[in-house]
Amino acid sequence: MTSGTLRRWPPATLMNHAGRSNIRESPGDSENLEFNGTEAVRAVSLVRHYKLGGSLIPAVDGVSLAADHGEFIALLGASGSGKSTLLNLIAGLDRPDSGAIVVEGQDLATFDSLSLARYRRHTVGMVFQAFNLVPKMTLYENVELPMRFAETRRRERKARALEALEKVGLTDRMRHRPSELSGGEQQRAALARALVNRPKVLLADEPTGNLDSKTGIEIMDLIQELNRALNMTVIMVTHERQLAERYAARMIFLSDGKVQNETANHKLGAAR
Amino acid sequence: MVELAGRNLREAGLRNSLTTVGISVGVASLVAMLSLGIGLQQFFNRQLGRSGLFDSIFVAQRSEFRGPRAQQVDLTPPKPLDDAARRSFEKVSGVDEVYPYVSAVGEFRLERSKPEDSHFSVIGGLPASARGSEAFDDFQGEFYSSGEAPEAIILSDFARVLLGLPPQPQNAEQKLTAEQAQQLLGKTLVLRYAQRAADAAPQPTPSPKSQKDESSDDDSDSSAFNVIRKQQDLKIVGIVSSEPYRGMRQGRTSVLLPVGFAEMLNMIQPGDVRSLIRPGMGKTYNNIVVRVSKSKDVSAVEDQIKKLGFNAFSIMDASQNLSRAFFFLDTFLAIFGSLALAVASLGIVNTLVMAILERRREIGIMKALGASDSDVKRIFFVEAGTMGILGGALGAGLGWVIGRVINLGTNVYMSRHDFKPQDFWYVPLWLVITALVFSVVVSLFAGLYPASRAARLNPVEALRHE
Numbered sequence: 202m203t204s205g206t207l208r209r210w211p212p213a214t215l216m217n218h219a220g221r222s223n224i225r226e227s228p229g230d231s232e233n234l235e236f237n238g239t240e241a242v243r244a245v246s247l248v249r250h251y252k253l254g255g256s257l258i259p260a261v262d263g264v265s266l267a268a269d270h271g272e273f274i275a276l277l278g279a280s281g282s283g284k285s286t287l288l289n290l291i292a293g294l295d296r297p298d299s300g301a302i303v304v305e306g307q308d309l310a311t312f313d314s315l316s317l318a319r320y321r322r323h324t325v326g327m328v329f330q331a332f333n334l335v336p337k338m339t340l341y342e343n344v345e346l347p348m349r350f351a352e353t354r355r356r357e358r359k360a361r362a363l364e365a366l367e368k369v370g371l372t373d374r375m376r377h378r379p380s381e382l383s384g385g386e387q388q389r390a391a392l393a394r395a396l397v398n399r400p401k402v403l404l405a406d407e408p409t410g411n412l413d414s415k416t417g418i419e420i421m422d423l424i425q426e427l428n429r430a431l432n433m434t435v436i437m438v439t440h441e442r443q444l445a446e447r448y449a450a451r452m453i454f455l456s457d458g459k460v461q462n463e464t465a466n467h468k469l470g471a472a473r
Numbered sequence: 474m475v476e477l478a479g480r481n482l483r484e485a486g487l488r489n490s491l492t493t494v495g496i497s498v499g500v501a502s503l504v505a506m507l508s509l510g511i512g513l514q515q516f517f518n519r520q521l522g523r524s525g526l527f528d529s530i531f532v533a534q535r536s537e538f539r540g541p542r543a544q545q546v547d548l549t550p551p552k553p554l555d556d557a558a559r560r561s562f563e564k565v566s567g568v569d570e571v572y573p574y575v576s577a578v579g580e581f582r583l584e585r586s587k588p589e590d591s592h593f594s595v596i597g598g599l600p601a602s603a604r605g606s607e608a609f610d611d612f613q614g615e616f617y618s619s620g621e622a623p624e625a626i627i628l629s630d631f632a633r634v635l636l637g638l639p640p641q642p643q644n645a646e647q648k649l650t651a652e653q654a655q656q657l658l659g660k661t662l663v664l665r666y667a668q669r670a671a672d673a674a675p676q677p678t679p680s681p682k683s684q685k686d687e688s689s690d691d692d693s694d695s696s697a698f699n700v701i702r703k704q705q706d707l708k709i710v711g712i713v714s715s716e717p718y719r720g721m722r723q724g725r726t727s728v729l730l731p732v733g734f735a736e737m738l739n740m741i742q743p744g745d746v747r748s749l750i751r752p753g754m755g756k757t758y759n760n761i762v763v764r765v766s767k768s769k770d771v772s773a774v775e776d777q778i779k780k781l782g783f784n785a786f787s788i789m790d791a792s793q794n795l796s797r798a799f800f801f802l803d804t805f806l807a808i809f810g811s812l813a814l815a816v817a818s819l820g821i822v823n824t825l826v827m828a829i830l831e832r833r834r835e836i837g838i839m840k841a842l843g844a845s846d847s848d849v850k851r852i853f854f855v856e857a858g859t860m861g862i863l864g865g866a867l868g869a870g871l872g873w874v875i876g877r878v879i880n881l882g883t884n885v886y887m888s889r890h891d892f893k894p895q896d897f898w899y900v901p902l903w904l905v906i907t908a909l910v911f912s913v914v915v916s917l918f919a920g921l922y923p924a925s926r927a928a929r930l931n932p933v934e935a936l937r938h939e
Binding site (some may be wrong): 315318 | 474476477480484834835837838839840841842843844845846847848931932933936
């Protein structure tokens with residue numbers, strides 16, 4: 202595991218490309234950017250603003266957080282609090298206007314677009330509220346898809362896709378298209394797809410948001426099982442405090458793009 | 474990526490098929506236009522090549538005539554175009570055949586016909602190589618048995634004269650019927666002609682007092698010649714509808730003899746007047762035809778002959794002008810044909826931009842799963858390229874069919890107007906390959922904008938897309 206000093210956004214090479222050179226510095230600029238090697242994820246003074254009409258909306262406004270290896274963190278907050286934006290920044294789907302992110306020792310500020318794609322391919326896996334399966338592909342093909350981008354050999358692709366589908370209990374449904382499956386099955390397939398490239402960090406954005414409570418619990422149990430069995434770091438966005446208390450070791454509350462509160466979950470296990 | 478692109482193409486099968494058909498129509502128009510241009514060029518080259526003009530050089534003695542432009546004329550005495558000159562031409566590298574240009578006037582009648590049925594006409598000499606001329610494509614009878622045989626090939630319109638038939642209209646079929654031809658083939662044609670009898674003793678002729686009779690000059694008498702009337706029986710072996718090597722003789726000859734035999738007859742030709750005026754010139758040729766093995770050597774051989782001191786003329790310049798004209802025609806046809814392909818390429822842009830709008834979320838998902846910008850670009854390029862390859866292949870085939878139909882239609886029209894069917898259309902392999910490559914390149918070029926637009930999609934925004 203690497204340790205050292207983080208590079209701050211916006212890197213000079215990205216400023217012009219992103220066209221965000223007019224963004225103000227984050228309030229956490231003075232924060233110590235040193236990080237230690239035990240952290241799976243470290244975000245420092247992240248700022249992400251969106252332009253809406255003529256004004257800038259601070260979706261994430263100076264957020265700093267850290268997650269240890271194998272830790273299960275829940276990001277909580279109301280709609281528009283910035284939790285999904287924060288998750289997208291950690292996933293490398295979006296770039297912050299300022300601040301720094303290190304995931305598994307990789308400083309995302311130094312990444313160009315190809316490196317970010319590789320990072321999304323190998324380091325993080327994502328699960329979405331809307332499942333985001335490709336409707337015209339079967340479950341097997343959906344699960345196999347990330348390995349195509351990783352240029353995994355066909356034989357290995359097959360073995361790993363079957364293994365992932367088996368883990369989520371969908372082997373018998375692998376030839377079905379997403380539209381032929383229930384919400385729970387689709388989310389399990391999405392989970393299998395997120396795991397197939399064996400990521401170190403699982404990022405889940407409202408994974409139970411489109412599911413009934415019983416199916417939601419099934420999915421969450423599965424995520425927790427993977428978290429424990431694979432020592433996989435999980436960062437989950439949810440607005441359901443109950444769910445967070447039941448599964449997350451730590452809860453970070455966001456409001457208006459800022460961290461309002463951060464608490465260790467003492468009730469973990471007791472809520473079951 | 475190829476698999477993903479293939480799946481995408483199948484998903485929107487109808488739209489992509491229509492776009493592919495659009496490309497194929499563009500390629501077909503390009504192939505049809507160019508193959509027509511190439512076919513026409515080949516047709517003209519073939520016709521001109523078979524006319525014997527493109528591989529022949531016409532050699533003449535340098536002009537001695539003095540007139541208004543005398544200052545431009547070389548004042549040194551010209552080299553005679555005699556046997557020595559003829560032999561020197563044969564030694565020039567690249568020369569295939571050297572023969573004298575024979576053209577004389579004679580009187581003809583069929584054996585056993587009345588003397589009043591005699592007809593004057595022009596006699597020409599024909600080399601053995603003339604057998605390849607287009608005039609012999611459907612001639613009646615046979616070619617000469619040898620270069621010195623007393624045999625004649627006659628033109629069909631002269632054959633009509635001999636048979637007492639009325640002449641045919643210009644565009645009508647000139648060929649005789651089999652029965653008409655049989656009335657002449659193998660028959661004897663009696664030729665009366667004026668022979669230049671060499672080394673004859675000069676005959677004093679009466680002359681007006683004002684004129685000096687040079688034939689009485691002893692110094693010049695030794696090379697004077699007599700003109701005597703001769704008669705020669707010729708066997709009619711063949712009848713042709715058009716004159717072989719017509720371009721060389723301006724189409725005035727009615728009776729063609731083997732050039733070797735025509736030489737042996739030693740007929741008086743217009744140039745012999747010079748020998749008569751200037752005794753001591755000896756036997757010279759009016760013109761000599763030098764045929765080269767390869768038409769590309771014509772210019773070099775022509776230059777060599779000029780260096781030997783003779784006037785030489787070929788129509789290679791005309792051929793080069795023709796090539797240039799066809800180059801412009803082909804370019805024009807290619808541009809015209811490419812317009813349809815350009816329009817079809819807009820179809821590709823439209824199809825792929827539509828695909829981006831439809832697959833916006835899917836692109837977002839792929840990017841979230843680790844697809845790089847170039848992966849997304851590649852998928853769109855493979856889709857554009859596949860449409861280009863399929864459209865190109867289909868278009869080349871369609872172009873071929875269009876060309877065949879044009880050819881067929883033209884030939885039907887021509888046959889109705891009593892012309893021989895011809896191939897005006899030709900699709901060379903290089904054109905098929907070029908059309909395919911061009912189609913793919915145009916398609917990929919058309920895919921540039923949609924591919925880069927898809928690659929630039931923000932994954933977060935794309936994932937939000939419903």
